[in-house]
Structures are given as structure tokens and as C-alpha cells.
Amino acid sequence: MRANVASYDVVAPETLAEALTLLADEPGVWTPMAGGTDLMVLFEAGKLPTGRYLSIHGLPELRGITVDDDAVTIGALTTYSEIRDHAVINADLPMLAQAARETGALAIQNRGTLGGNIANASPAADSPPALVAYGAELTLVSAAGTRTVPYRGFHTGYKQMDLRPGELIHSIRVPRRPASEGWVHFYRKVGTRAYQAISKVCFAACARLSDGGVAEVRVGFGSVAPTVLIASALEAALTGARLDDAGLEAAVAAAARHEVAAIDDIRSTARYRTQVSENLAVAFLHALRAGG
Ligand SMILES: Cc1cc2nc3c(=O)[nH]c(=O)nc-3n(C[C@H](O)[C@H](O)[C@H](O)COP(=O)(O)OP(=O)(O)OC[C@H]3O[C@@H](n4cnc5c(N)ncnc54)[C@H](O)[C@@H]3O)c2cc1C
Structure with missing residues (x-):
């Protein structure tokens, strides 16, 4: 059954600082929304709790893929299409590219994000096994600052994770694993x-x-x-x-x-x-x- 749209309040801040301030000022009130591909399934089924949603989809600070000698850092809002098509990810982290290629199909790959996949915390999600195998690290950001945690151990139980109130996943750092190094x-x-x-x-x-x-x-x-x-x-x-x-x-x-x-x-x-x-x-x- 479709949910009643009027029961939802969605705001879309323009900067990360603005988003973090809202999360800090009203703890537990705002639910982040990235690509919406998990949340909208709940909405369509009438199972998305009514309340206030913080669209982070437009925040430039959470976007983009950067590469250095040791690692690839993937912004939380990076889509599967961006991961699937990235040359260094395909070369040095091919399991992440493959997971992206096999997630949903093109529409989901264009809209769904890696950060959303992690935070949705489904045991059936397809990128987390690759992130575990690659020894990824998460950078988490809140109004209080940033902290970095190993991805191994981030999920503490079914739908449970080490994400504090007011925190967003900022980025995912994955060590490069080139075939030339065995x-x-x-x-x-x-x-x-x-x-x-x-x-x-x-x-x-x-x-x-x-x-x-x-x-x-x-x-x-x-x-x-x-x-x-x-x-x-x-x-x-x-x-x-x-x-x-x-x-x-x-x-x-x-x-x-x-x-x-x-x-x-x-x-x-x-x-x-x-x-x-x-x-x-x-x-x-x-x-x-x-x-x-
Ligand atoms: C048709 C269909 C097919 C799918 N196929 C697959 C599949 O094959 N494999 C698979 O793994 N998944 C699949 N999914 C699930 C979904 O597409 C992914 O989990 C996707 O990565 C979710 O990202 P999103 O940005 O859309 O998340 P959203 O729906 O926006 O958010 C999901 C959750 O994460 C939270 N969140 C989002 N971003 C952040 C952030 N940066 N910091 C903190 N919290 C955050 C939200 O509050 C919400 O709780 C499918 C979904 C659909 C509808």
C-alpha cells in the first residue's frame, strides 16, 4: 500500500556543515536519505516511518573517488555506476567493480550509493563482503568531528552498526590490491x-x-x-x-x-x-x- 506523501517532511541542505548541524540540533529526528533506493521500497510498501528526512543526495562533500598510491577513497554518495566504470577500481579492486556491476540493474546502479548500501546494513548486501575482504576503513562525520573505523567489525548485529546519532558515513577508504603485488x-x-x-x-x-x-x-x-x-x-x-x-x-x-x-x-x-x-x-x- 502506498504511503501518504503529506506525512513526510524532507529537507535538502546545500552543505555538509548545514546537514550535520541539523542532525546535531535535533538528535534522532532526522533520517538521512541518499539515493533512496532502499528507503523508497519501504515507502512504496507503506512501511517507511513518517517523520523528517534529510536528503544528503546533493552534498558535494560526500561525492567523488580519489586515488593515491596506497588506496582508493570513495565518497559515501558514490553510485554503483561510478564504481563499476572506474579504471583504478577495476584494475586494483575488481571485486568492488564486480559487486557494483551485479547490484540490481542499470537504474539502481545509477542511483544507489555505496554509503547507503553500508548504512542500510542488509546481511544480503553485495558490496560489504568485498569491503571486508579488502580491509576497508570508514570515515564517519558528525558536528563533533570525524573518526575512522575499520569496516571489519562496523556491523555489530542484524541491522546494528557502530554509527552514532548525528553521524553520517563520509567516505570509504580501500587499500589498493594490485595483481602485480601477488x-x-x-x-x-x-x-x-x-x-x-x-x-x-x-x-x-x-x-x-x-x-x-x-x-x-x-x-x-x-x-x-x-x-x-x-x-x-x-x-x-x-x-x-x-x-x-x-x-x-x-x-x-x-x-x-x-x-x-x-x-x-x-x-x-x-x-x-x-x-x-x-x-x-x-x-x-x-x-x-x-x-x-
Ligand atoms: C530493484 C532493487 C534492486 C536492488 N538490488 C540490490 C542488489 O543487487 N544488491 C544490493 O546490495 N542492494 C540492492 N538493492 C538495495 C539498494 O539499492 C542498495 O542498498 C543501495 O546501495 C542503497 O543506497 P541508497 O543511496 O539508495 O540508500 P538510501 O535508500 O538513501 O538509504 C538506505 C539507508 O542508509 C542510510 N544512509 C544512506 N546514506 C547514508 C550515509 N552517507 N550515512 C549514514 N546513513 C546513510 C539511510 O538513512 C537509510 O537507512 C536493490 C534495491 C532495489 C530497489
């Missing part, structure tokens, strides 16, 4: 269709290979836990491992099976999700053995 990237979104599908399982892993072994590895899963899952057991099984170790495949499969906490829901079953998680972990190992 980094291997492996991203798979498993859904019903190639586009416009909510993930049944999402898997993102990034490892640095050195002398036939795994020097560093980080892995994130989506849709198999109440929030994006840091695959610590799988990371532990692989870190320092020799790729020719005959027991590695069984260890990787067992780690993945052990740590996912999948549930049955309308999109899939816990059994299917757990088996696919195990299969993807083993496929990642095969990709590492093939050199990426």
Missing part, C-alpha cells in the same frame, strides 16, 4: 538471476600469494549470517598455508561449513547456502592454486 581476487554472487536478484550467498576473498604460499588473506560472506560475515576460520585455515598442501581442500571446506550461520528464508535454505558457501571456499582455493 593479490588474487575472487568474488561470486549466487542468486536466482544474473540481475535484479537478492543474493542467496555472496562470497568475496582477496589473498596475497608469495613463494607458493598464502601470505595474507581476507574473506567476507553475505547472506549467511545476521550481518556480513568475516570468515575468520577460513582466513586462519589459509593464512601461511602452502598451496600444495594435500589437506588444504578439506580444511577450507570444513572451515567454511563451520562458520556460516545460514537460515531458511523465502530466497533459499540453510542447507543450500551452507553447501554453496563450502563450494565457493574450495573454488577460491582452486583459483589460488591456478594463480588467480
Whole structure:
């Protein structure tokens, strides 16, 4: 059922300072709105709480992608289309480009933002596993100042996160992982269709290979836990491992099976999700053995 438009108050400040002042002056009153692609689904269903909405979509301070020698910094309002088409992201952070390419379809990619995907905190979101695997950092901004937090650990439970009242996600800093330094990237979104599908399982892993072994590895899963899952057991099984170790495949499969906490829901079953998680972990190992 459609919601009553007159019950909503939307303001669109022109500067970040103005937006942060409003958030600070009336704590808990304003809900930020970026691209609106999550919020408008609730609105259309009549489930968006009435009240005051702060459109941040026009704030230039939260836009843009900057690149330095070590990292790519992505403004919270950056759209999937901008990420999908960015040359350095495609070269050094290809899982983020792939996640963007496989999010919704063109209309959502043109409007939806990376900051909105993080703050919406869906366990089925497709960029968070890649951000976990890349060891991203978030810069959060409020009238009190800015702080930087690791993305790993930002989500503390279902729809829970370390975002304080009055804070906005400002930007996401992602360390560059070039193939020339031995980094291997492996991203798979498993859904019903190639586009416009909510993930049944999402898997993102990034490892640095050195002398036939795994020097560093980080892995994130989506849709198999109440929030994006840091695959610590799988990371532990692989870190320092020799790729020719005959027991590695069984260890990787067992780690993945052990740590996912999948549930049955309308999109899939816990059994299917757990088996696919195990299969993807083993496929990642095969990709590492093939050199990426
Ligand atoms: C048809 C359709 C298909 C979709 N397909 C996918 C998909 O394949 N994969 C996927 O992951 N998602 C998908 N989505 C979900 C959605 O498009 C994404 O989560 C998108 O990134 C949300 O960004 P937004 O800017 O539109 O967020 P909004 O709807 O504007 O906001 C979402 C939430 O984040 C908060 N917020 C937004 N920006 C900030 C900020 N900078 N700081 C603090 N809080 C903030 C808002 O208050 C709100 O709670 C789909 C949605 C639709 C409608």
C-alpha cells in the first residue's frame, strides 16, 4: 500500500556543515536519505516511518573517488555506476567493480550509493563482503568531528552498526590490491538471476600469494549470517598455508561449513547456502592454486 506523501517532511541542505548541524540540533529526528533506493521500497510498501528526512543526495562533500598510491577513497554518495566504470577500481579492486556491476540493474546502479548500501546494513548486501575482504576503513562525520573505523567489525548485529546519532558515513577508504603485488581476487554472487536478484550467498576473498604460499588473506560472506560475515576460520585455515598442501581442500571446506550461520528464508535454505558457501571456499582455493 502506498504511503501518504503529506506525512513526510524532507529537507535538502546545500552543505555538509548545514546537514550535520541539523542532525546535531535535533538528535534522532532526522533520517538521512541518499539515493533512496532502499528507503523508497519501504515507502512504496507503506512501511517507511513518517517523520523528517534529510536528503544528503546533493552534498558535494560526500561525492567523488580519489586515488593515491596506497588506496582508493570513495565518497559515501558514490553510485554503483561510478564504481563499476572506474579504471583504478577495476584494475586494483575488481571485486568492488564486480559487486557494483551485479547490484540490481542499470537504474539502481545509477542511483544507489555505496554509503547507503553500508548504512542500510542488509546481511544480503553485495558490496560489504568485498569491503571486508579488502580491509576497508570508514570515515564517519558528525558536528563533533570525524573518526575512522575499520569496516571489519562496523556491523555489530542484524541491522546494528557502530554509527552514532548525528553521524553520517563520509567516505570509504580501500587499500589498493594490485595483481602485480601477488593479490588474487575472487568474488561470486549466487542468486536466482544474473540481475535484479537478492543474493542467496555472496562470497568475496582477496589473498596475497608469495613463494607458493598464502601470505595474507581476507574473506567476507553475505547472506549467511545476521550481518556480513568475516570468515575468520577460513582466513586462519589459509593464512601461511602452502598451496600444495594435500589437506588444504578439506580444511577450507570444513572451515567454511563451520562458520556460516545460514537460515531458511523465502530466497533459499540453510542447507543450500551452507553447501554453496563450502563450494565457493574450495573454488577460491582452486583459483589460488591456478594463480588467480
Ligand atoms: C530493484 C532493487 C534492486 C536492488 N538490488 C540490490 C542488489 O543487487 N544488491 C544490493 O546490495 N542492494 C540492492 N538493492 C538495495 C539498494 O539499492 C542498495 O542498498 C543501495 O546501495 C542503497 O543506497 P541508497 O543511496 O539508495 O540508500 P538510501 O535508500 O538513501 O538509504 C538506505 C539507508 O542508509 C542510510 N544512509 C544512506 N546514506 C547514508 C550515509 N552517507 N550515512 C549514514 N546513513 C546513510 C539511510 O538513512 C537509510 O537507512 C536493490 C534495491 C532495489 C530497489
